[in-house]
Amino acid sequence: MIGSELDAAGVGDPSLREAYRRCRAINARHGKTFFLATRLLAPRQRPAVHALYGFARRADDILDDFDAARDVDLRAQQLQELSMLLFNSLVKNQPCGDDPTLTAVVHVSRKYDIGWDLFDDFLASMRMDLTVTDYPDRAALERYMYGSAEVIGLQVLPILGTVGPREDAAPRAAALGKAFQLTNFIRDVDEDLRRGRVYLPADELAAHGVDRDVLAWCHTNRRTDPRVRRAMVEQHAIVRGVYEQARTGIEMLAPVSRPCVAAALTLYSEILERIEELDFEIFSQRATVGKPRRLAVATAGITRAWGARLRHGSR
Known part of the structure; x- marks a missing residue:
């Protein structure tokens, strides 16, 4: 399967093919849901998306277990080294060595x-995660999300292709990345709190009488305080608005890419619906979309994807 995808993408060099294979394996192992979504893309598009995932995972691996004893300065140094390696390869045309994630992502770039x-x-936001634990207002959170989420949508956009100028679709692509991350922030408040992080604007929480002590009470008692519920209702509505902005961008994409993005948007937005159905009891259970529903959306997406490829002759 990977061989045919690389053929479709025009990747012939053996060492480059191996780099893409390694990135695909990383995606399959660590990003199972995301990996499944790539099956809705045309074969020629998949290796590039795997490469972007492989690089992002490389940075994530440096951040993993950031609450453990591993030295923050050491991880900051590792992120800086990764940044310099990519800069030297991508901008100064220096060799990547035997690093498969860099080899593949430089080729894609x-x-x-x-x-x-x-x-x-992206790497600047990853460095923020080493030391920043709270965001005083939405402007501060937006700065973090631009690098951690919006740029992912902007990186993937040229691979997806557009029917008009890329810059017209760019704000919607960025909004999709932001919507996905904001969904995670609401769903994972309890998990993030255990790791010492709160990824919601402190001033907007404070307007409802919510601070870290109130969130800690919710965590300890496995219950959502009414003040927190009111704050989450407000955050929920904000994210819904971001999804609507992102949704308008689907028709701006190349037809062969629309089924994949539409399926991803549908499934992630349904996590928000599930949170609402749980009455925002996010400290006692994790909002998820059931496997039957995921399979139904994926199956419908595959059908639409095949139809788009047949109509538009895309491999």
């Missing part, structure tokens, strides 16, 4: 004209 600035912003 050059092929699809993905600028260094997007990777730089």
Whole structure:
């Protein structure tokens, strides 16, 4: 399967093919839901998306267990080294060595004209996660989310393709990445709190009488305080608005890419519906979309994807 995808993507060099294979394996192992979504893309598009995932995972691995004893300065140094390796390869045309994630992502970046600035912003947000534990207002959170979520949508956009100028679709692609991350922030309040993080604007929580002590009470008692519920209702509505902005961008994408993005948007937005159905009891259970529903959406997406490929002749 991977061989045919690489053939469709025009990747012939043996060492480059091996780098893409490694990235695909990383995606399959660590990003099972995301990996499944890539099956809705045309074969020629999949290796590039796997490469972007592989690089992002490389940075995530440095951040893993950031509440353990491992030195923050050491991890900051590792992120900086990764940044310099990518900069030297992508901008200064220096060799990547035997690093498969760098080899593949540099190839993708050059092929699809993905600028260094997007990777730089991504890594800057990753560095923030080493030390920043709270966000005083939405502007501060937006700065973090631009690098951690919006740039992912912007990186993937040229791979998906557009029917008009890329810059017209860019705000919607960024909004989709933001919507996904904001959904995670609401769903994972309890989990993030255990790790010492709160990814919601402190001033907006405070307007409902919510601070870290109130959240800690919810965590300890496995219950959602009424004040927290009111705050979450407000956050929920904000995320819904971001999804609506992102939804308008689907028709701006190349037809062969629309089924994949539509399926991802549907499934992630249904996590919000599940949170609402649980009456925001997010401290006692995790909102998920059931496997039957995921399979139903994926099956419908596959059908639409095949139809789009037949109509538009895309491999």
